[in-house]
Amino acid sequence: MLENYFPVLLFIIVGLAIGVIPLLLGWILAPNRPDDAKLSPYECGFEAFEDARMKFDVRYYLVAILFILFDLEIAFLFPWAIVLQEIGMFGFVSMMVFLSILVVGFIYEWKKGALEWE
Amino acid sequence: MNLETLMFYLLSALTVFAALRVITSRNPVHAALFLVLAFFSTAGIWMLLEAEFLALTLVLVYVGAVMVLFLFVVMMLDINLERLRVGFWKWFPFAAILAVVLLVEMVMVLGSSSTAGTNVNVAKHAADYSNTKELGRLIYTEYIYAFELAAVLLLVAIIAAIALTLRQRSGTKHQVQGDQIQVRSKDRVRIVSMPSVARPDTRK
Amino acid sequence: MEAQVLHFFQWFWDLFGLWNVVWSFVEPVWPLIWNLMKIVAIVAPLMIGVAYLTYAERKILAYMQVRVGPNRVGYYGLLQPIADGIKLLFKELIVPIRSNKLLFAFAPVMVLAPALAAWAVVPFADGMVLANINAGLLFILAMTSIGVYGVIIAGWSSNSKYAFLGAMRSAAQMVSYELPMGFALVCVLLAAQSMNLTDIVMGQQSNAGMLGWYFVPLFPMFIVYLISGVAETNRAPFDMAEGESEIVAGFHVEYSGMGFALFFLGEYANMILIAGLTSLFFLGGWLNPFHGWMLVGALTEWVPGIVWLLGKMFFVLFLFLWFRATFPRYRYDQLMRLGWKVLIPLTLVWVVVVAAWMQTPYWLWTPASVQG
Helix, strand or coil, X not given: CHHXXXXXXXXXXXXXXXXXXXXXXXXXXXXXXXXXXXXXXXCCXXXXXXXXXXXXXXXXXXXXXXHXXXXXXXXXXXXXHHHHHHHHHHHHHHHHHHHHHHHHHHHHHHHHCCCCXX | CCHHHHHHHHHHHHHHHHHHHHHHCCXXXXXXXXXXXXXXXXXXXXXXXXXXXXXXXXXXXXXXXXXXXXXXXXXXXXXXXXXXXXXXXXXXXXXXXXXXXHHHHHHHHHHCCCCCCCCCCCCCCCCCCCHHHHHHHHHCCCCHHHHHXXXXXXXXXXXXXXXXXXXXXXXXXXXXXXXXXXXXXXXXXXXXXXXXXXXXXXXX | CHHHXXXXXXXXXXXXXXXXXXXXXXXXXXXXXXXXXXXXXHHHHHHHHHHHHHHHHHHHHHHHCCCCCCCCCCHHHCCHHHHHHHHXXXXXXXXXXXXXXXXXXXXXXXXXXXXXXXHHHCCCECCECCCCCCCHHHHHHHHHHHHHHHHHHHHHHCCCHHHHHHHHHHHHXXXXXXXXXXXXXXXXXXXXXXXXXXXXHHCCCCCCHHHHCCCCCCHXXXXXXXXXXXXXXXXXXXXXXXXXXXXXXXXXXXXXXHHHHHXXXXXXXXXXXXXXXXXXXXXXXXXXXXXXXXXXXHHXXXXXXXXXXXXXXXXXXXXXXXXXXXXXXXXXXXXXXXXXXXXXXXXXXXXXXHHHHHHCCCCCCCCHHHHC
């Protein structure tokens, strides 16, 4: 089984190299004449004020947390999906129970307005 | 030394290095990114154990989801490092004791008779062996109880996440699609019929 | 294939009488070299494809808007992508002050590398695949989920408000649309009963031609996958991350020269990847759409599979460009609403429908390998 993964590893390394090499080439070939105005972060023409790393709406965290939970659900669905024909009706019912428990959570989320953006 | 052993040592060294940098980096974002690297190399080690599904799920769930949340939090919250360091030495003995206890536990587990000398070679599987199918055959039938418990756990997590982070702000505007669609012209426009009157002659 | 290549090398080096010497050096690392050659055979056409996809986009958009598009460099502007590449290579790399230099340089690599690495498991015909792994689909999902890091790191390390805003927006968008994508793929797995991409395509083979493909029983999932694919790649009408009119190109606003070019390459490589995956999962990959259709089937049997696959990919890519020319940009709340309140419930319902359908005798798409 592992021998199948050797080309994958190689491909990841090649992928990284394809990203790094043009950057290095650009760094070598391109001119480098920095000045203050050029290097200052873009902000519609006037001087940047405040730190760029600002606080954010808490909704973004909520989206990220809900994403983790649903991602886990998908991780549970994957092995189930590929053996459903072997485990038959029993497997089907056990997943339906699993999903219905989580659908309760989804409905709660919806009713609470956690999915609203304004 | 074959390629597998070499890979194991490379990945382990990478994991240890990344883990060390997680706790020594001054910048929390760097620490989080090193944690990503640690997860990644751990996934590689699991792959060496032929735990295909677990290794890829580790990348999918931890790298792809959990660490994204971590990064969101450390990037967007103002973490005051100076404030975090206050009281470091006060709590240090407590932390040191915990660390020693953990270390002793690990040594005992690794050195115990049940695991000592179990330098087992993981069963080598043929190229068409599917680790995921094996898992699937067991989780949804034999371990169904634990599986349904996992659902309940996820449900609790969903509710807890909403309870902890959802704040209704006042003065925000929603778009209510249902209302928009049901709007009829008579709700918005009033047609007034006015008698036409001859314009008064102003030229005089 | 491998034997033929080896044979050719032997013939070539024998011209100089050096074969034995060369082989004694090469033999221990031959698997490495052979795999590298295969990787180059995948990546080189892919890179050319990416370059000409940018050209195709400009040209097609231009014609849809009754313009001419690039037509100065080479015939019909055919050398335009190459000229663009060379220009970007010689442009100064600007690294903004107070940015995290190393992360700033690494972010574009993080976008491009996973988009390329996912191709390791993509089959081009039966048996024509670099790594025939059983968890192929899971590997692809894992790789595409890493792409979001490039965006987040780029936005954060630039130390610019627009970049940061754009990065957070597109990160939330990318993770939100990964969910419907995952659920849609669960339906594909249900139908194929395997995560191996070759098995998924072969499961769609039947005498019904294109009616045996998964886009027939999973039609809603096909649409959902396509929409999520557009959103995943931050393409119009879901290009809030770029939103030129509001946050001036979003997360890569501070990038110039090669750094910018890499983001561009990554975006288009991702588009091609999504197009390829859509073709494999829902449109029968390299299978002949008319297979088993009496006369038409017999007449088209000689066409090699790769032609069908490329044709299907062109079709999906054309849809991507068409969407961009046709639809106005979504607003952020509408985008989140579509993802969470329309696509996720829809996919969840369809997972249940397909699983229940499979419990009845009316499910006609059981792969031949499972039937026995």
